[in-house]
Structures are given as structure tokens and as C-alpha cells.
Amino acid sequence: MPQTRRQFLTATAGLALLPTLPRIGFAAPAAQLTVASRQLEVLGKAATVYGITGPDGKPGLMAREGERFRGLVDNQSGEDLILHWHGQVLARNTDDRTRPNGGVHPTGTQEAYDFPLTAGTHWMHSHTLSEQQLLAAPMVTVEADAGDVPQAVIMLHDFSFRPPAEIAAGLMTAQGHHMGGMDMGGMDMSGMKMGGMKMGATEMSGMAMGGMTHANDVDYDAYLANDRTLADPDVIAVQSGPVRLRIINGATATAFWISAGGLAAQVVAVDGNKVAPIARASIPLAQGQRVDLLVQIPPEGGAFPILAQVENAVMQTGVILATSGAKIANVPVLAENPAPFVDLTFDSSLSAEFPLLARPTDAMLHIALGMEPGYRWTINGAAHGEAAPLQAALGSRVEMMFMNPTMMMHPMHLHGHHFQVVDLGLGRFNGPRRDVVMVPPGGMVTVAVDFDKAGEWYLHCHHLYHMASGMMTSVTVA
Numbered sequence: 001m002p003q004t005r006r007q008f009l010t011a012t013a014g015l016a017l018l019p020t021l022p023r024i025g026f027a028a029p030a031a032q033l034t035v036a037s038r039q040l041e042v043l044g045k046a047a048t049v050y051g052i053t054g055p056d057g058k059p060g061l062m063a064r065e066g067e068r069f070r071g072l073v074d075n076q077s078g079e080d081l082i083l084h085w086h087g088q089v090l091a092r093n094t095d096d097r098t099r100p101n102g103g104v105h106p107t108g109t110q111e112a113y114d115f116p117l118t119a120g121t122h123w124m125h126s127h128t129l130s131e132q133q134l135l136a137a138p139m140v141t142v143e144a145d146a147g148d149v150p151q152a153v154i155m156l157h158d159f160s161f162r163p164p165a166e167i168a169a170g171l172m173t174a175q176g177h178h179m180g181g182m183d184m185g186g187m188d189m190s191g192m193k194m195g196g197m198k199m200g201a202t203e204m205s206g207m208a209m210g211g212m213t214h215a216n217d218v219d220y221d222a223y224l225a226n227d228r229t230l231a232d233p234d235v236i237a238v239q240s241g242p243v244r245l246r247i248i249n250g251a252t253a254t255a256f257w258i259s260a261g262g263l264a265a266q267v268v269a270v271d272g273n274k275v276a277p278i279a280r281a282s283i284p285l286a287q288g289q290r291v292d293l294l295v296q297i298p299p300e301g302g303a304f305p306i307l308a309q310v311e312n313a314v315m316q317t318g319v320i321l322a323t324s325g326a327k328i329a330n331v332p333v334l335a336e337n338p339a340p341f342v343d344l345t346f347d348s349s350l351s352a353e354f355p356l357l358a359r360p361t362d363a364m365l366h367i368a369l370g371m372e373p374g375y376r377w378t379i380n381g382a383a384h385g386e387a388a389p390l391q392a393a394l395g396s397r398v399e400m401m402f403m404n405p406t407m408m409m410h411p412m413h414l415h416g417h418h419f420q421v422v423d424l425g426l427g428r429f430n431g432p433r434r435d436v437v438m439v440p441p442g443g444m445v446t447v448a449v450d451f452d453k454a455g456e457w458y459l460h461c462h463h464l465y466h467m468a469s470g471m472m473t474s475v476t477v478a
């Protein structure tokens, strides 16, 4: 049953008296998810959005490594549903409706699922425009070796009172998108001579793109962390000692910079995959990506904002971690200075704990990302549906090289697999395992994939409006 605002306030007030973390728990393995619309208050106004509620009445699902996702998904949303199990690499192609010709889950019906859960911080979301209306939720499976460290999940969203179809229509007109009529001549791959360059993505974007680099093509009304703005943030009760933050960027068109403020913070996983722990004060997080941060609450306690600031902008959102009785100061919704564009400096410093096994590469896929006038986004010159799927042999090691001559960053997502980032344009390295990699303007990023599961898997930009405007294809694995 959804909490009312009054119940929430009561619960929050009671937290200070409780010695444990009552809002963090584990679901029974036989989970059932209900997708329905719900009311949310944003900026003092009522908004109707969607939600995915687990058996414990909380958003999404929290489980332990070794458990299965077994149970019914009840679609009460009033709309046909295409739900994606993002990061669930143990699910088969047929376990996910987000595949070519996967059909829809009709409203008013229940569907049964049964697949092993993938350890780590993952999530679930609509694969249509309703993702913009918060049709998304965490799908977190706590690793067997995660110990007793308390967990806190932070889900980020960009929010608009406008319906997503209206936003999409606006982007496709010159009025709605100031680059709609830009002449892209001379921006083709041959003009960039990318194959012969040994240059970092950042240098290349500075050189090739000049001042044209662009972000945030949708004007949002608010940015949410666990459904709330910083004007009225989610306050998560913590105690002194370590807390594992599992941060999910569920925003549809916004990349953030994550900051744990004054807390000591170590990055321990990205996209649910362990990396060699690394201390970081500021972490870029593109659409669809996740980061696990181990923070240390000091012995004296206090209140600690965990912030997500929009790239190239001053807007920010976040939650507050607070020990019992801590005074919680207001955090403004606008930061003092704009954040930079997200880039690959962070990724270049990561090392996978479990890299792909060393073996020869069987095939190379070149994937040129493109933009054409009228907000038409393409892969290898074709919008979704215009070209045949890419091909990969079952059991093969394939490298996918993404090249981005456009002026926007594209967070590229492959369904059903965790690839390994192996080259950011600076030479080979033991990069992180991920399922979303950002390809910045002017950037060239290579990932290695073991295509070990048959089926046709989507490959797309996780900017919802780029995906909806063509930047999607699929890989047939057979």
C-alpha cells in the first residue's frame, strides 16, 4: 500500500529512535511486482507517475545473491508494458520482453517470470516513453561477500510535468531543439580520421567539437532522488561506520556528477560489476549507469548530503544520510557553479575485478553514432528498423568500437551482457565491466563482449529520446 505523505513524515520522525535501519530490508525470493500509476508531489504540485512495487511495498526488488526472480508481474498501469531487466545477464533472451518482436505485457494481466538474479546494483525500467514517467525501480541483488554493511539505494530521475510524447515532439522541431537544423556536413567519420588517431576522448572532443559540445536537450521541471527534490529530500537513517550506497541513474536524458560531500568514499562497483576500489570525490554517471560507493559515516555522526548535479548545469538533487538526532541543513537545489560535462577520465582510472578471460578477438563491429537534421539519431547511418541487425557468432569474442562524431554524449547499452571497456582511445587497458558506456562527443570507445547467449539483443543509446528517434539496433547471436 503506498505511503501517504503524512505516513511518511511520521515514519521519518520515528527513525531517530530506532537503532537499526528499518527502511532497508530483503524481499522473499518469490517476488511479485506490481506496475501501477501513483501520485507524487513535485514542487508542491500533484503529478501522476508510474511505479513498480515489490512484495514488501517498496519500489522494486532487493534480494540476496543466489536467489531467483520468481513470481508474477502484475501490470495494473493501464498501458501495455515492455519492461526491461537491466543488468540481469543470467536471464535468457526470452526472459525479457525487450527484444525484437518480444511483444507487450497487456494491462490488466499478470505474467510469470523465473530466472536467476544477477548479483549487483541493477534495475528495471520501461523500454518505451513511459520510462520518463518514472516507470523504473531498483533491482538490487546484494553480493554474497558484501557482508553486513548497511545498504542504501538511491534512484535518480529527471522529471517533467509534460507528457513524454510532447517532449519528443518538441525535440523534433527546430523550435524545440536548437540544433535541429544544424548542417552536419563535414562531421562524418572520414572527416574525423578517427581510425588513425591516438588521442584521448577529452582532447579529441576539445579539438574536434570546439564549443559545440552539448548536453541537457530537455528542459526538466525537477530532478529527483528517491522521488524527492532537495527542497524536501529523502533522509536516510544511518549509523557511524560504513554504508554502501547503490546509486542508479534512472534519468532518461540527464547525466549527473555524484558527490558524497565530505564523506570518505570508495567506488567499489560500476553497473553492478566490481572494480578495484578507488577513492573518488566526484563521479560521472550517465543514463542507465550505476555506481556503488562505500562511504564512512564518522564516529561523531551528523547529516551528509549525497548529491547528483546535472552535467554542464547548476541543478542538483540528492538524499541526506543522517545519524540519530543530527541537524539537517537545507541544501539548495541550485549549486554555486555549473558542473563540467561528464567524460571518461573516471572510467580510465577503473580496473575490473573480474575481467573477461584473455582470448583472441573473433570479430570487430564498428558502430558509428550519427545525428541528422530533425532530431534523427542513427547507428551506422540507419535509424532503428532501417537496417538488418548486427551479427555475432554464438560463443564468440567480439569487440565493438563506438565512434561518436556528434556533439552529444551517447550512453550505449547492450542488453543481456556485461561487456568490458578495453580502449578509450588512449590504448588498451583492463577497463571496467559495464552494460552502459558513455561515448562522449568526438570519442572513440571499444568494448569487448563474449556473446554467450543466443537471441537477438538490443543495442541502443540510453538517452530515451535518442533511442526513440532511431539510435537503436540489435545484435543477432546465433
Ligand SMILES: [Cu+2]
Residues within 6 Å of the ligand: 377, 408, 409, 410, 411, 461, 462, 463, 466, 467, 471
Ligand atoms: Cu544518444
